[in-house]
Amino acid sequence: MLLWINTIVRRPKLATKLNVEMSRVKSVEEDYGKPLTPERLEEMIQRVTGWALLNGAQRKITATEACERVEHVAITLFPSILPADVLRKAKSLQTSFQTLIYKVANDHEFMKECFSGLLSVDAFTKQLWDIYETVTNEGPAQEISLTITRNDFMMEPAEEDSAKENCKQVEFNTFAVGGCGMANSMVDVHRYSLSLEDIPFEEKQLPENNSIDGMARGLVKAWQLYKNKRAVILFVVEPCTPDHRWLERGVYRLDRSIKVIYRTFPQLIIQMSFGENRELIVDGVEVAVVYYRYGYAPKHYPTDAEFKLRLDIERSRAIKCPTLAVHLAGCKKIQQVLAEPGVLERFIDDTDVIKDIRSTFVGLYRLDAKDSSKIITQAIQTPERFVLKPQREGGGNNLFGDDLRNYLEKIKESPERSAWILMDRIQATRHRNRLIKAGLGPECRNVVSELGIFGVYISTPTSELENFESGYLIRTKPEEANEAGLCEGLACVDSPFLI
Structure with a gap:
């Protein structure tokens, strides 16, 4: 384990192996020898959060009837140090992961094998599976599909060289x-915070983030x-949520002739109908693309x-983002099966790609196999080493520590255990930053970060039409926090300071 480094070192650049090691336990602020006084910290928070609002790093205030009332999102005061090769590797893997997931989604027999033990104990997944089976048996009305993804990693010290970091996959998201x-907005926020403190940086150390541009390009291409130039893009949304508006603005900037409409599930139940050839009609307007932010x-x-x-x-002719098949292919069960020996070879021929993808996996274990009792016992005895995950999106669903132990004790002999997977807990690289979030003090604290890589994939069952990486998201949380979600957990939006 790395020792704490308490001395303040002043130097203009972070480039040596020693500096990389120090970055594991120091912040940019500390590493440049510029600790903030209480008075300066208060001023910095006021100015940087104001800059965050100006740049769109904001969220809706939920405890209000005013739909448009917002506040700054939880952020880090400074960018977090990240080795450039970690970001480079994670981005380079995105297209391979997207091809893999689409191949999985189009392999009906494989999907059936994966979900065979799960459907009898997970009513929600069973309902989705029944829809998938119905459409598969009928044949899709639309062969083109659009998928917008985010591949989440945490950084872990490399065993062979403690000065380096490996990226380990948390999950692959295919829905909303x-x-x-x-x-997209945090690069400018952190360039501003560094400039306020006269902390030197090169432009390439805070790389531009093109996430909105790429995702909007995917929607426009679909x-x-x-x-049909008269057709619209339908955003299926929650009531009063601003998250999708960035994408609408991206679409508008690319092609102002495209109309985007928002509808909730309750609205669609009333307003939706179909044309003669399975066209999806909402309020008399044909829908070209359905983009799910809800469901x-x-x-x-x-x-x-x-x-x-x-x-x-x-069943409609509209292009779905995602299709039900891709939605299911993003389930934790698929992630667990893909990590088993020999499974990647079913979908990928290139041995180098297989090696690169497999290098990001940590231990993933099914709980309904004949030999599962051994890993279940290990998890009950040492719950701090594991995470228990269900087939759910949206954050806040995983179990840790005593909750994990108690629940495993409850279900270890029950068929219900088939609905969960057990995952090795990633021993994330620890560093330092200030988190500006309600309920957390702004002191410089020990934190860990999660790196998400966005991507866009468009294809038919026989042809890959678009496949590209589209920017990144970094979320940073206290090292003791379990959940990294921006809504469900203690995470703050961050950006990388590359070394």
């Missing part, structure tokens, strides 16, 4: 990936492929009407 707008959690489907709505959309 969030944070792109806030991530709309063009639909080949990933059981609470989004309180009645059978919501499941019927999802089935009807899936």
Whole structure:
């Protein structure tokens, strides 16, 4: 384990192996020998959060009736130090991961094998699977699909060289990936905070982030492929949430002729109809692309009407983002099976790509195998080494520590254990930063970061039309915090200071 380094070292650049090691326990602020006084810290917080609001790093205030009232999102005061090769590797893997997930989604027999033991104990996934099976048996009305993804990693010290870091996969998100707008704005926020403190940096050390531009380009390309200039893009949203507006602005900047409409599930149940050739019609307007920002959690489907709505959309000619097949391919169960020996070879021929993808995996364990009792016992005895995960999106669903132990004790002999996977807890690289979030003090503290890489994938079952990486998101949280979600956890939006 690395020792704390308490001396303040003044130097203009962070480039040597020693500096990389120091960056594990020091912040940019500390590393340049410029600790903030209480008075200066108060001024910095006021100015930097104001700059965050100006640049769009904001969220809706929930405890208000005013739909447009916002406050700055939780942020780090300074960017967090990150080795440039970690960001480079994570970005380089994105297109390979996207191809892999699409191949999985189009392998019906593989999907069936993966979910065979899960459907009897997970009612929500079973409902989604039934929709997927119905559409698969009928044949899709639309062969083109659009997927906007985010591949999440945490950084872990490399065993062979403590000065280096490996990126280890947390999960691959295929549904309603969030944070792109806030991530887009943080580079300017942190360039501003560094400049206020006269901390030197090169432009390439805080790299530009093109997440919105790339995702909007994917939506526009899908709309063009639909080949009806009068058709609209439908954003399926939660009531009163601003997260998707960044994407609408990106679409508008690329092509002002494209109309974007917002609808909730309850609105669509009333307003949606179909044309003669399965065209999706909302309020008399044909829909070219359906982009889901809602529909990933059981609470989004309180009645059978919501499941019927999802089935009807899936049956339509509209291009879906994502399709139900891709939605299911992003489940934790698929992640666990792909980590098993020999499974990647079913989908990938290139041995170098297989090696690179597999290098990001940590231990993932099914709980319903004949030999699962051994790993279950280990997790009960040492719960701090593991995370227990269900097939859920949206954050706040995983179990840690005593909660993990107690729940495993409860289900270890029950069929219900099939609905969960066990994952080695990533021993994330620790560093230092100030977190500006309600409920947390602004003192410089021990933190860990999660790196998400955005991407866009468009294809038919036989042809890959678009496949590109589209920027990044960094979320930083106290080292003792479990959840890294911006809504459900203690995470703050961050950006990388590359060394």
